[in-house]
Amino acid sequence: MTDRPYELVIGIETHVELATESKMFCGCAAKWFGAPPNSLVCPVCLGLPGALPVPNKRAIELAMVAGLALNCEVPAHTKFDRKNYMYPDLPKGYQISQYDLPLNVKGWLEITTSAGNKRVGITRAHLEEDTANSKHGEGYALIDFNRSGVPLLEIVSEPDMTSVEEALAYVRALREVLVFSGVSEVRFEQGAGRFDVNVSIRFSEKGAIRWPPQSEIKNMNSYAALEEAVPYEADRLWQEWQAGGELRTRKGKITVGWSPERKQTFLQRSKEDVQDYRYFPEPDLVAFAPTRADVERLRASIPELPIARRARFTREYGLSDYDARILVDDRALADFFEAAVRAAGGDAKTVANWVTGEFLRYLKNDGGSAAGAKITPAQLGALVALVKKGEVSSSAAKDVFAEMWQTGSAPDAIVKSKGLTQVSDESAIAAAVDAVLAENPRAIADYKAGKTRALAALVGPVMKRMGGNANPGLVNQVLADRISPARRGGERMRDILDIDNLGSIAAENDRRLLKYFITTPTYESLKTQQKYVAIGRKGTGKTALYQGLEAAKAPDTFIAGLAFNEYPWKLHDHALNANAAESERFVNSWRFLILVEAAKLVLSDESFGPDEPTKALRAFVEANWGDVKFSHRKFYEPEKFMVTRSEIRPQAMGISAAAVTKEWVERSRLGESIGSTLDWLESVLAAALARDKTYFVLFDELDTNFDPEDQSYGLRLVGLLLAAKKTASWAQGINRHLRAVIFLREDIFNHLQFSDKNKIREDAAITVKWNDDESGPESLKSLIDERVRAEMDLSHFERDPWGVLFDAGERMRGTQQKYKHMTARTYLRPRDMIKFANLALTEAQSRIRNEGGKHQITNVDIQRARPAYSDYLVSEFDDELAAYKSGWRDLLGVLRRLGREVFARAEFNLA
Amino acid sequence: MIGYIKRGGSGGGTDTVYQYKSPLAGWDPEATQFRVHPGLKEHLGLIEER
Known part of the structure; x- marks a missing residue:
């Protein structure tokens, strides 16, 4: 991707011929492509003197349908105008067009790019007549008037597009809308549709915004041309500006052409201004006013448009974005699919597999369109139903399909005649x-x-x-x-059909997590208090570790699990110490919370009789929060806190509570006055924490609403890490087993800047990581094995769990094992592996129910799961990267345009 | 998301170095060939290498 030193501004004028039988102002046939030259002409479209135009009602209706589909307003009055200019392909010397009262104004079109959805404004869409076709040879020119007078709709966008990806998405979306609404076939390749792209660049120079005159690249008729010409012309404008060319002084825009052979633009003419055309109302035609009833009738005739249909396919039929895109790409194919689903009596996913698989494969081999195929939707639906009922096997069904494709015969007849009826007895x-x-x-x-x-x-x-x-x-x-x-x-042992899934990809939603929790070295180092900061990428299982540790509660192990989603950070901020150095501002507020949570753990130990230290702790907690079981989310809720001023010293059997002076302070002053209370709490806890017991205060879900730009977010986390460090060294110093354990996303930890960071990383932190080895406690295989063992009730069977669920004998293409095939598609995160396995499991269950076959996950199931898995992986990226890198979606667009898995640096720079 | 292709990998062929797998390997500014992470292929509609 090139980092351009300027912004791109793109607007597009698109011309499409309307799908009428006859021309705009005469009765000649409008389907001119391929007809003998000058065979579809009459005095009107030849522009002979005295010939009068008669408007084509259908063309006006189609133009209005296009406008309505593009969310345009239909003005109360509209008229035709003459646009006067001289050119051999325009024998009248003027083109009948629309000037100040077009048929459609102020609309919009929604486009989808890797950055998401965006509306591009439609300025206007007006009706006009096409010109004749000129062909230039060596020393001569030929003119074919067959195209002259064909109804043409010109759709003008607002200059709302800022990248080539958006421009391409616009032209593609526009084509889809026009084709789906039956307005035009938009045959760019036949010259029956073309677009002019206005390209300008905007940049800042010496503190001023520069916006040099634009170039209009005329008459493009392919996506490839647009993709190459726009960046070329934008760069050319930039270079010309830098070189001090005439662009610096020119006022008006220029018109250029694109040479696909030379891969460069060439100057055609300096663009006329609108007054040069001497527009005036067409005297041979009357102005007209569409009625409300006409508008509503036409609006009702618009079918469901692609973007809405894709959304419905994923919502209603449970299809992946990938399948929905393929099906909706062609209206006839989408119609075919829906009709087949009805005929099959549901089972949309299986029908989609047939349509995007066998059906499209045959269609591609033989050419033709979905609407023209011999096989009907009802027949495909009947075939799917036969497989589902078990009357024909899935492999035999493919042979039946091949026969149906050739002959158009009904599937049951083929099954009978070929003796393919499946025995289910x-x-x-x-x-x-x-x-x-x-x-x-x-x-x-x-x-x-x-x-x-x-x-x-x-x-x-x-x-x-x-x-x-x-x-x-x-x-x-x-x-x-x-x-x-x-x-x-x-x-x-449970069958594959008896299990729901292998667990949730979010540990917080997985009630069965502890059933298949595996003990990793990371877990051990936290449990034994060697480490107290667990760092890991998103999805690596930090919350699972948190839950595993929380579940380690025992008579001698006390654990407070604190999740910080929905935590009132604003209240916490009241307790910051404004007088401290920046990185220290939140340290005391966290130490306060940690020590009070430790006090609550001590108070929950029922094996302890009440002694002086516990009585003092109870009195302190109850005075501030009412009871000793309050939620950490209410920690900074009180508006006043009771703090202590003390000269207190621990005694052999407890402390002298009488020596404590108490006073109430406002929450806003807590930060600066809490120091002595922390000393007091530490001294009491030193006596109250048991030597032979272990205490944990766990901090999870600290990454909710992480914003790298939010400075106080970072300072809070730095404060927590330093508070945990102080807690650990204090507890070690008095020989007690108390730790504040923090679970933190690696990217957030890396983002934080503070002086003790390396020390914490070296001494306190452990990275949660997984590998693709075949065994070992940190291998993704062990993780899946444990889940399969639990879900399939394998505890009484001496089996390799992976081999029970997955068809381990069958290799993927290139003899790759399924396990490696799957892990290569993950980011070595449990979340990815579980998601992929769950999707493959669903595919396997659907296949077994509908097509039969092995009661294991096979290659086919994994292949079928890949599109949905791929969509999932991108959405995971979106979550993680969108906070830092706004351009990452542009990168996706570039990769999509490159179109290949492996690419060279030069190709990338060009894209 | 993108790895760079390094010659002389296992078996004498090529290896793809991804940051998520080898966080310490760094990025090779001289690399000329790159590979998109296989998990993104379907979403981006990429042609697979055979």
């Missing part, structure tokens, strides 16, 4: 299974010894006995039941 399958098992006693022994692949090896022989028509899902099930009867009672 359990007793017939059981008989075949028994026969095969009798021939393969070794396989039974292998399976019982944990080699799950032994089962898969028997499927083939059973299928062979059944003539290839047995329901494979049922074959697998019967085989497993026959080999391992324990499955049907007592200690039963």
Whole structure:
């Protein structure tokens, strides 16, 4: 991506021919492309003297439909005007167009880029007639008047676009709207649609904003041209300005053309001003006023537009953005899909797989359109229903589809005629299974010894006995039941269809987390109080660690788990010490909270009889907060705090509470007056904390609403880290086991700047990390294994959990193991792995229910899960990067344009 | 999100260095070939390397 020293400002005028049968002002056929030259002409479109125009009603209606679809207002009055200029392709010497009262004004079009959605304003959309077509040869020029007078809609955008990506998104979205609403076929490639792009640059120079005159790149008819010409012309303007060229003094804009061969623009002419055209009302046509009824009738005729349809497909049918994009890209394909879903009686995801898979593959091979395919939506729906009912296997269904594609025959007829009916009769399958098992006693022994692949090896022989028509899902099930009867009672391993998922990707939402919590070295170092700051990237499992630690409560282990979502930070800010150095401002406010939480833990220890220290702590906590079980979210809620001024000294068996002087201070003065109270609390706690017990105060969810620009956010965290450090060294000094443990996102920790940061990183912090090894406590495989073991009830079975859920015998393309294939698509974070496995599990369950096959996650399931997983991964990035790097979505746009996984630096710079 | 391709990886071929996997490797300003993280392929509609 180039970091340009200027802003781009882009506006686009798009011309599209309307989908009418006849021309704008005469009865000649409008479908001129491919017709013999000058065969579709009459006196009107040849501009012969005395010929009078008659407006085409349908063209006016289509122009209004376009305007309404582009959210335009329809003015009460409209008229045609003459635009006068001389050119051989315009025999009348003027073009009938619209000047000051166009048909449509003030609309907008929503575009989607990697930065999200944006509205581009539509200034106007007016109706005019197209010109003839000139062809230039060596020393001669030919003119074909077939195109002359074809109705043309000119749509003028506001200069709202600021990047090539937005310009491309605009032209694509506009094309979609016009095609979907039936206004135009927008055949850019035939010259029946073209766009002029106004490019200007804006920048600051010596403190002044410069906005040199723009260039209009005329008559472009491909996305590729737009993509190349706009940055070229913008850079050319910049270079010319820098070189002190005539751009510095020129007033008006220029018109340039684009040479795709030379990859550069060339000057066509200095642009005329509007007064040069001598516009005046067309005297041969009357002005007209569309009625409200006409407008509403036309508005009602507009079908659902692409952006709304895509949103509905994901919402209503549960499709991924990826599938929705592919389907809605072509209106006929989207219609086909919806009709097929109705015919199949639901099961949209399976239908979408067929349409985006087999259907599009055949369509691409054979050419043609979805609407013209021999296979009908009803037939595809019927085929999906047959698979779902188990009457045909999914592999046989592909053969049936191939036959349907060729002949257009009904699927049930093909199934019958080819003898592909699937046998789902359990007793017939059981008989075949028994026969095969009798021939393969070794396989039974292998399976019982944990080699799950032994089962898969028997499927083939059973299928062979059944003539290839047995329901494979049922074959697998019967085989497993026959080999391992324990499955049907007592200690039963759960089937893939019986499990919901492998856990939530957010630990705070996962009630079953502790069932499959794994003890990692990170966990151990926190639990043994060697470390007290857990740093990890988002999604690496910090909250899981927090919950694992919180669950370690025991008679000798006291834990306060404090989550800081919905924490009233504003109240906390009242307690800052404005007199302290910046990084120290929040230290005391946090020490106060930590020590009081430690006091609450001491008071919760019922094995302790009340002694002097605990009585003093109880009195202090109750005076300030009413009771000893208040939430940390209410810590800074009181408007006044009781603080202590003391000369107190610990005694052998407690302290002398009588020596404490108490006074009430306003919350706003707490920061500066809390010091002696902290000393007092430490001295009392030194006596109250038991030597042989362990105390933890845990801090999680500190990253909610993180804003790198918010200075007080950073200072609060610095204060907390320093307070935790002080707590640790104080507790070590008096030989007590108290730690404030902080769970913090790595990027936030890295962002903080304070003098003791390296010391904390070295002495106190541990990084939560995972790897893609096949085993070991920090491997993602161990993490998934534990979840599979818990979810599938494998505790009584000596099996490799991964191999039970995933078809481990089958390799991905390039002989890559599934595990490595999956981890390569993650950021080595449990969250990604769990999400990917859950999506693959859902695909596997849907496949087994609808198409049959292995009761394990197979390659196909993983492939099908990838689009939705990829959408998820991008949304994760969005969460993490949007706070720092506003340009990261532009980067996505550049990568999308590059279109390839591997690219060279030079290609990247160009894009 | 993007890794740079380094020659002389395991097996004598090439390796892709991603920051998330090798935080200490740094960025090679001389690198000429890059690879988009495989997890983003479908979202961006990228053609896969074979």
